[in-house]
Amino acid sequence: MSSKYDVLVIGGGNAALCAAISARRGGASVLVLEGAPKFYRGGNTRHTRNMRCAHDAATEILTGPYTEDEFWEDLLRVTGGQTDEVLARHMIRESKDILNWIVEQGVRWQPSLGGTLSLGRTNSFFLGGGRAMLNALYLTAEKLGVDVEYDAEVTDLVIEDGMFLAARLKRPIKGETEIRATSLIAAAGGFEANIEWLKQYWGDAADNFLIRGTPYNRGSILKMLLDKGVQEVGDPTQCHAVAIDARAPKFDGGIITRHDSVVFGIVVNKHAQRFYDEGEDIWPKRYAIWGRLVAAQPDQIAYIIFDSTVVTSFMPTLFPPIAGQTVAELAGKLELDPAALDKTITEFNAAVRPGTFDHTILDDCVTEGITPQKTHWARKIETPPYLAYPVRPGITFTYLGTRVTKEARMLMAEGKPSANMFAAGEIMAGNVLGKGYAAGMGMTIGSVFGRIAGREAARHAKN
Amino acid sequence: MHGTQILDEADRLMTVCNSCRYCEGLCAVFPAMEMRRAFSDGDLNYLANLCHSCGACYVDCQFSPPHEFNVNVPKTLAVARAESYAAYAWPQALSGAFARNGLVISIVAALSMAVFILGFAALNDRSVLLGVHTGPGAFYKLMPHNAMAALFSAAFLYAILALVMSVRAFWRDIGTPIGGRADGGSIFQAIRDAGELRYLHGGGVGCYNEDDKPNDRRKLYHHLTFYGFLLCFAATSVATLYHYLWGREAPYPWWDLPVVLGTLGGIGLIVGPIGLFIAKSRRAPELLDEQRYGMDVGFIAMLFLTGLTGMLLLLLRETGAMGPLLALHLGAVFALFITMPYGKFVHGIYRFAALVRYAQERRSEAGS
Numbered sequence: 063m064s065s066k067y068d069v070l071v072i073g074g075g076n077a078a079l080c081a082a083i084s085a086r087r088g089g090a091s092v093l094v095l096e097g098a099p100k101f102y103r104g105g106n107t108r109h110t111r112n113m114r115c116a117h118d119a120a121t122e123i124l125t126g127p128y129t130e131d132e133f134w135e136d137l138l139r140v141t142g143g144q145t146d147e148v149l150a151r152h153m154i155r156e157s158k159d160i161l162n163w164i165v166e167q168g169v170r171w172q173p174s175l176g177g178t179l180s181l182g183r184t185n186s187f188f189l190g191g192g193r194a195m196l197n198a199l200y201l202t203a204e205k206l207g208v209d210v211e212y213d214a215e216v217t218d219l220v221i222e223d224g225m226f227l228a229a230r231l232k233r234p235i236k237g238e239t240e241i242r243a244t245s246l247i248a249a250a251g252g253f254e255a256n257i258e259w260l261k262q263y264w265g266d267a268a269d270n271f272l273i274r275g276t277p278y279n280r281g282s283i284l285k286m287l288l289d290k291g292v293q294e295v296g297d298p299t300q301c302h303a304v305a306i307d308a309r310a311p312k313f314d315g316g317i318i319t320r321h322d323s324v325v326f327g328i329v330v331n332k333h334a335q336r337f338y339d340e341g342e343d344i345w346p347k348r349y350a351i352w353g354r355l356v357a358a359q360p361d362q363i364a365y366i367i368f369d370s371t372v373v374t375s376f377m378p379t380l381f382p383p384i385a386g387q388t389v390a391e392l393a394g395k396l397e398l399d400p401a402a403l404d405k406t407i408t409e410f411n412a413a414v415r416p417g418t419f420d421h422t423i424l425d426d427c428v429t430e431g432i433t434p435q436k437t438h439w440a441r442k443i444e445t446p447p448y449l450a451y452p453v454r455p456g457i458t459f460t461y462l463g464t465r466v467t468k469e470a471r472m473l474m475a476e477g478k479p480s481a482n483m484f485a486a487g488e489i490m491a492g493n494v495l496g497k498g499y500a501a502g503m504g505m506t507i508g509s510v511f512g513r514i515a516g517r518e519a520a521r522h523a524k525n
Numbered sequence: 526m527h528g529t530q531i532l533d534e535a536d537r538l539m540t541v542c543n544s545c546r547y548c549e550g551l552c553a554v555f556p557a558m559e560m561r562r563a564f565s566d567g568d569l570n571y572l573a574n575l576c577h578s579c580g581a582c583y584v585d586c587q588f589s590p591p592h593e594f595n596v597n598v599p600k601t602l603a604v605a606r607a608e609s610y611a612a613y614a615w616p617q618a619l620s621g622a623f624a625r626n627g628l629v630i631s632i633v634a635a636l637s638m639a640v641f642i643l644g645f646a647a648l649n650d651r652s653v654l655l656g657v658h659t660g661p662g663a664f665y666k667l668m669p670h671n672a673m674a675a676l677f678s679a680a681f682l683y684a685i686l687a688l689v690m691s692v693r694a695f696w697r698d699i700g701t702p703i704g705g706r707a708d709g710g711s712i713f714q715a716i717r718d719a720g721e722l723r724y725l726h727g728g729g730v731g732c733y734n735e736d737d738k739p740n741d742r743r744k745l746y747h748h749l750t751f752y753g754f755l756l757c758f759a760a761t762s763v764a765t766l767y768h769y770l771w772g773r774e775a776p777y778p779w780w781d782l783p784v785v786l787g788t789l790g791g792i793g794l795i796v797g798p799i800g801l802f803i804a805k806s807r808r809a810p811e812l813l814d815e816q817r818y819g820m821d822v823g824f825i826a827m828l829f830l831t832g833l834t835g836m837l838l839l840l841l842r843e844t845g846a847m848g849p850l851l852a853l854h855l856g857a858v859f860a861l862f863i864t865m866p867y868g869k870f871v872h873g874i875y876r877f878a879a880l881v882r883y884a885q886e887r888r889s890e891a892g893s
Binding site: 101108109111170172173175187188189190191192193194197201311314316317318374377378379380 | 546551593729
């Protein structure tokens with residue numbers, strides 16, 4: 063058969079491209095199969111903007127050092143210890159070199175974006191964002207002679223005894239419906255866009271979830287691998303979710319549908335009741351909890367309510383706030399019970415204690431005598447127009463994945479390493495990130511393990 | 526709501542972009558956008574003229590078509606920019622010249638050249654028109670120097686007046702206090718930014734043209750054209766000084782400063798516009814304002830014609846073709862001057878003003 067490659071990469075995002083480039087630089091012939099059309103190539107990478115890498119000194123774009131230990135402590139904190147220390151420390155060590163390696167692949171850095179100063183020391187931002195990063199990686203891959211196919215959906219994997227043999231295709235490529243390769247790198251992401259799969263854990267609530275990335279993140283490769291005996295890792299029921307504007311499109315609204323105004327007001331559910339402390343924690347840690355909180359509310363909808371005094375305190379939003387000159391008018395527009403909303407706001411305002419407002423620290427503006435309490439940044443909502451953003455859970459990624467070794471080699475269910483199957487990116491992120499998230503970590507996992515997987519896959523193929 | 530559809534669309538896009546900001550490192554447009562939360566007509570016209578149309582933000586955007594957010598900043602700002610030229614044109618009665626600009630420029634150019642040819646023919650004997658003239662004052666055997674100087678000074682001064690009035694309207698509309706002046710530092714910064722085409726670079730890798738592989742060809746051709754134009758202008762200025770200060774009359778020998786400057790400039794004005802024209806015809810249509818094709822090509826053609834007739838005149842000035850070629854060259858230059866305020870030429874003026882404004886904003890932001 064003519065079309066046998068040394069390395070087959072399934073997926074088309076950061077991890078897949080780093081793997082393809084690394085394998086090609088290792089001397090292997092490489093084919094990349096991206097299931098999405100060209101415009102939507104790259105899965106969640108399209109919507110990313112930065113990467114978290116350890117570094118011992120400030121750089122042109124990073125304001126100070128971020129040591130391996132500090133990175134490890136951050137990872138430990140966000141995951142609550144649900145991480146594989148050997149793998150995680152290995153990744154953190156390798157991340158140092160990625161800062162330079164990724165530039166050699168054509169990606170350009172810039173200092174942290176406006177409104178993200180808190181990440182200026184730890185995270186390197188892609189000049190032009192995630193799609194610019196992808197464009198650079200694709201150009202480099204193609205220049206090196208990596209073959210890339212779009213709309214290339216894989217329908218089945220032929221795996222025997224932990225050994226990858228071939229991938230079957232929905233549409234023929236160069237006349238073939240089956241591609242054989244000496245090594246496989248699975249870098250095809252999670253299943254966050256697969257509503258039916260999400261429903262297994264979330265029930266009908268998943269129908270009200272909005273998916274922040276493309277509709278192509280269906281997890282079909284992950285499912286095939288797990289069905290064929292690869293060991294799983296990560297909690298299958300969990301996904302990373304943030305609160306995003308309820309008016310966002312079902313798929314691919316990306317970063318611009320997010321809201322970060324929770325701390326400036328209150329959040330109520332469809333019964334106009336508050337349900338959680340809006341002032342619990344500082345950005346970006348608080349950012350990730352609200353998706354899950356809203357998912358637990360009836361009809362998976364909530365409303366951030368604030369007043370005209372804070373409008374310029376947060377980044378401008380894609381969708382304008384819904385406004386009312388009175389609480390009743392606002393309630394009417396939101397289709398909430400006006401009396402209930404009025405009662406909630408009145409009680410909240412009465413509970414607000416005097417304090418010195420400062421949204422950059424955990425300040426002393428608190429409420430007393432109401433449940434839930436607002437423990438920071440509590441100020442009265444009393445200056446019309448009254449404003450609101452409707453929000454729903456926006457699903458970013460899932461945690462379920464394939465277990466891998468330090469060489470990014472998949473482990474089979476019985477604990478034996480696969481002979482020729484490697485994984486990188488979101489599809490194996492659960493090894494490092496059992497739960498939680500810290501900005502830029504997904505890209506670190508993708509680039510580091512992509513590069514390793516490519517190197518190891520090429521080494522296997524060339525032996 | 527804004528005055529026009531395109532400004533409404535530009536407002537929609539800037540609202541999308543302001544909630545994303547991934548492109549802020551690519552050029553000046555996005556940092557300028559981030560200094561605002563709402564956009565007046567003037568703000569949008571300012572951003573439109575700040576855009577150099579490198580195309581990077583389109584290729585890098587996760588929301589560009591076919592995404593339903595349909596974000597196409599280069600094209601939208603290109604249309605807004607072109608409409609702003611007409612909106613600020615002085616006198617307003619002539620703003621219609623922008624509507625079918627290619628046609629207007631061609632007619633003016635053709636008329637101008639025809640009038641010079643016919644005028645030369647009517648005022649000179651056939652033997653003089655087609656005769657061989659050499660040595661100082663040769664050109665003025667066909668058209669007296671004072672007549673030439675008066676005519677071109679008038680055309681040039683009119684162009685300056687119209688441009689000043691237009692850019693004044695723009696300057697006010699983009700929010701500079703009336704009577705407010707640009708400081709020297711901002712002007713110097715803008716001269717540097719314009720001189721090196723700092724923002725025609727796709728954030729460092731080059732412009733996006735026919736595909737997703739960036740390169741610097743448009744920048745190179747623009748440099749050839751712009752600096753060619755400046756050199757030609759310098760040649761004319763030096764020659765004017767020669768004439769009035771030292772009484773030295775054109776034509777000058779090939780090694781003399783006006784001819785050297787003019788020759789170098791002329792080469793730039795021939796090669797540059799050809800390159801720009803080819804780049805334009807190959808550029809991905811989704812990045813282009815096709816409606817303004819005539820305006821863009823009209824201006825490129827005028828520069829090319831000026832360069833070409835000038836170079837031919839230099840090469841053939843000692844033959845019988847000198848007379849007709851001089852007429853053609855003067856016709857081309859005259860047409861170039863009088864159409865300056867009503868064609869693509871103005872892009873440089875408005876963009877420069879926008880760059881000054883941007884430099885001011887950056888300085889006041891850094892100072893605050």
